[in-house]
Amino acid sequence: MLFPVTYDERPPVQRRARLNRPSPSPRRRFLKRVLLFALLHYLVVLGLTGLIFLASHLPPKVIGLDPIIEGLVAAENVLLAARKALLWLWPWETTPAGLGLALTLINSLVWGLVLAAGKGFWRKATT
Numbered sequence: 001m002l003f004p005v006t007y008d009e010r011p012p013v014q015r016r017a018r019l020n021r022p023s024p025s026p027r028r029r030f031l032k033r034v035l036l037f038a039l040l041h042y043l044v045v046l047g048l049t050g051l052i053f054l055a056s057h058l059p060p061k062v063i064g065l066d067p068i069i070e071g072l073v074a075a076e077n078v079l080l081a082a083r084k085a086l087l088w089l090w091p092w093e094t095t096p097a098g099l100g101l102a103l104t105l106i107n108s109l110v111w112g113l114v115l116a117a118g119k120g121f122w123r124k125a126t127t
Contacts, residue, residue, distance in 0.1 A: 030116060037119075038112030041079065042104070048076050083107035 024032075052072045055065045077084070083103045090099065 030120070033116035033119065034109065034112040036112070037115040038108040041111040041115070042108040045076065045079050045108075048072060048079065052076065079111070080107060082110040 052069060055069050055072065058065060060066075083106070086103050086106060087099075
């Protein structure tokens with residue numbers, strides 16, 4: 001054979017070093033899952049808000065989307081429940097400039113924590 005085919009062309013020392021790496025700690029994996037689920041939650045909320053905006057701006061004479069809009073708003077209310085509960089703690093008319101952003105981040109992190117914990121419990125229950 002003129003050209004031998006190898007799976008990994010790195011020297012054997014580098015292959016062994018890759019295999020001997022310790023696996024990440026469970027806390028670090030859990031934190032990564034929380035952040036991933038928080039990001040996914042934020043993207044879902046943004047997409048849902050965009051769908052509500054799009055559906056509410058279509059002329060009602062062309063197509064009646066009221067039941068769909070009401071369903072989307074109900075889903076959005078569930079996903080933003082933590083944010084609305086925290087906003088309820090600040091009942092004054094004026095809110096600080098960064099409060100909306102902070103509450104959005106906290107809301108997504110709370111949902112990320114809930115989803116990551118739920119995934120962990122589900123994995124333990126099914127194995």
